[in-house]
Amino acid sequence: MSLAEYERHFDSLSSDLVGGSMLSERSASATFNGEEERLHYIPIRILGRGAFGEATLYRRTEDNSLVVWKEVDLNSLSERERRDVMNEINILSILEHNNIIAYFNHFVDKNTLLIELEYCNGGNLYDKIIQQKGKLFHEEVVIWYLYQIASAVAHIHKAGILHRDIKTLNIFLTKTDLIKLGDYGLAKKLGSEFSMAETCVGTPYYMSPELCQGAKYNFKSDIWAMGCVLFEVLTLTRTFDATNALNLCVKIVQGNWTMDVNRDVYGAGLIKLVYECLNQDPAKRPTAEQILDQPVLSFRRQELAERVALLNSAMKKPKLSTGTETPVAVVTTRSREVYFWGGGKFTPQKLDTFKGGSSAQHVCAGESHFAVVTVEKELYTWANVQGGAKMVGQLGHGDQASYRQPKRVEKLQGKAIRQVECGTDFTVCITDEDQMYTFGSDYYGCIGVEGVMGTQILEPVLLEFFEERPVRQVSCGDNHVVVLTHSGDVFSWGCGEYGMAWLLLSFEFTAGVFF
Template identity: 35%
Template sequence: MEKYEKIKVVGRGAFGIVHLCRRRGDGAAVILKEIPVEQMTRDERLSAQNECQVLKLLNHPNIIEYYENFLEDKALMIAMEYAPGGTLADYIQKRCNSLLDEDTILHFFVQILLAMYHVHNKLILHRDLKTQNILLDKHQMIVKIGDFGISKILVSKSKAYTVVGTPCYISPELCEGKPYNQKSDIWALGCVLYELASLKRAFEAANLPALVLKIMSGTFAPISDRYSPELRGLVLNMLNLDPSKRPQLNEIMALPVCIRPLLNLYTDIGNVKMRRIEKPLSNVQHGPHGRPGGRIPGSRSRDGALGLGMGKVHTLPLSSVYTWGSGIAAPLRLPMLNTEVLQVSLGRTQRMGVTRSGRLITWEVPSVGCGEPSLPGGMEPMQPQFISRFLEGQSGVTIKSVACGDLFTTCMTDRGIIMTFGSGSNGCLGHGSFNDVSQPKIVEALPRYELVQVSCGASHVLAVTNEREVFAWGRGDNGEPP
């Protein structure tokens, strides 16, 4: 333990305790899983050793990275990567019944898909895939699959028999005690996709017999028709009661509904850089009726980049944003984060955009020296060098539009809620004070109204409700409201 400094306990499970630690060598945050072995049965020891064995075999940007294991005070310690963004289950719960848009669902799903493809290529079954075992990075954009404690390495193409896994995600063949293979993980993956689209589990019941009955009958509530028929059809196919009729992972990857998010997927994990194909559909194999089918060839280059397809590969932006004025005489292209920006707004000190997935992106000038920290999105005039970043503090919130004033920003969520941040001078934030706010905060006087539009002047704000009422706040001189 001389390498690590314990910070706090972040979890307790059937086999031990999970610690958040700091690695003394470089200060990095690390997870240490402490598994007591002295009083374990032989089977429990084998299970603990199995987790280490499985983790050693896996090396993928969407799987929690394994560092090392060692014995300490009669306990097996497993050191692995820390994912600070919480679990996908927590992310879904915080949505509060506000459905995710389809692009966001597919952004998460295709990352899980790539990770499971890597797992199955190693002849491993996860056997406990669920949203609680899917972790997120600090920006809650990158997926990391973890907890391979009950995974089984398939030495041959034989099928496994042991009944393990979380009851809500177990497949019908598991319920019947039949042998199973990778198709049981496909069932669990279908349950995860259903949960992303419905914000609730596909199969839930008050007791285990009732749950098994639901799973065996394949009974679950339909997904909202706001989603495409292709997405809804994919869920139905993965939750087919007949394992042989569930699609293989490579067949799912070749579906039109998955091709675009796969090609648009960007990762900034470690040294991995996602590459995009110049003509992405030219190498997809087509079936007899012209529909895309078969397997998308995958290859990993020497620098760890994942290439989908053959031919010339290079990065392509999903959208472009330009700015000019304030000393910038010609349109200047702003740096992007490989995301699609649908709307932008400009204030005297703020440049903001809204992405298709409902996140705020800001462009700002890097701070030089040790002056006062700037407001989010702040920039120095006359300096045309910008960096882009996603604004933090948006967990579980989908932004629909953004508007900027001189030193502050307002944004409206998909549920018609106004949030503001930046300088509190002139009362522009609407929080009943003149305090600055660094992250988006709800204007508490307005939640009982559903807002449909918000606009900013230099030092005041106008907001319109769905009942055509207009609210105004901020500075009121020079004929400006209020």
């Protein structure tokens, strides 16, 4: 897109500040005719609050997908700030990349602008670093993160866009560690790679020396910020830190930083790249494309690209609006509630655990235990037994305790669970990556892992048999399991009594049964 085309596109979008419409419980004033497209949303929870508004998680009912609405109070903005907001929408609308937060729509409700964006269910890189609690990332993880960040930055730079606020807080992740670069509120369109910007913006910790000195800057300022991010991932500490902004700028301009990295964990290529990105001379810093061509990435670039594409294809994304006009958003407060009964309870009992961000989307019950997958694709399990009877691992919490209240299966954190099924005393679940995990009693061989029959598996184990056979769907009987793969093959295993032996033999002949 040329600069002239960009400006025409920007002017068109800017007119939406006084156009567009939204129907909701807050505002029912917008008109609707039969030709307009309506999209229905249910609020889940507030993700965070900023200077101008909130970011809220919604579920779009048309395709059951999760999206984020970035809310901006237009009354609190100056004319320049309004243009900055529309600049973000404009930039997001022309960027399409697997490692960049996707833009879907925007709506205006009275004096509130709502930008509909892709949701990342794994938080951000800043939180991920804190969660390490001093334990260094494996080098493979660092390379995986670096490749994705560099790919995103290379894409926006190729489009002539300078991000100007790259930092760990603006690098979002999914539960499968797929990275999405977001927050383009400060981004700027440059006419060419040689164009220079002048406004002093961005987060102080990631500011380049030229920004601190008030000099003109270009795409290499983003590369400096990338160097700071890579430094943090390698060391779990900030590159530059100070008690006030002045001291911070002095340290940055003087290049006052120490690369205290564990060379037993990380190779020379990653360390060298940090030094290159944090070169005081912008001209000597590599471009994002040159980073991707570094030996540490180049020999695996195709493999990493395929992995990114595969993870993106597995994600459930909202369908883009099919109409030419901005669709009308209809917001309702319909909620999902979970009830259970049995085991002496004759009246359904509501569970308050599953509300807001923990709202349930799939439930299943075994003989004495329950499992729920939430809208954020986390797995919860609990038991319904008397007298504190011991479990045999079917809850997946690493012990034999009979938890009476729903408890998240921590071992599956980082995995997006889409389906769960329960047998008598075992549990099976499938991830968005089509992987299969099992846990519980293997008395009848239902766990599906060689060498463990008759034992109790207290935490989820991955069925390696299906790593090359992506799983579409699973179903469980009391003591047997049946799986349908994406290629159309059916596999079953477990106990063959009560006619199940015929089932096993039948599929062995037609589809190939294991165990």
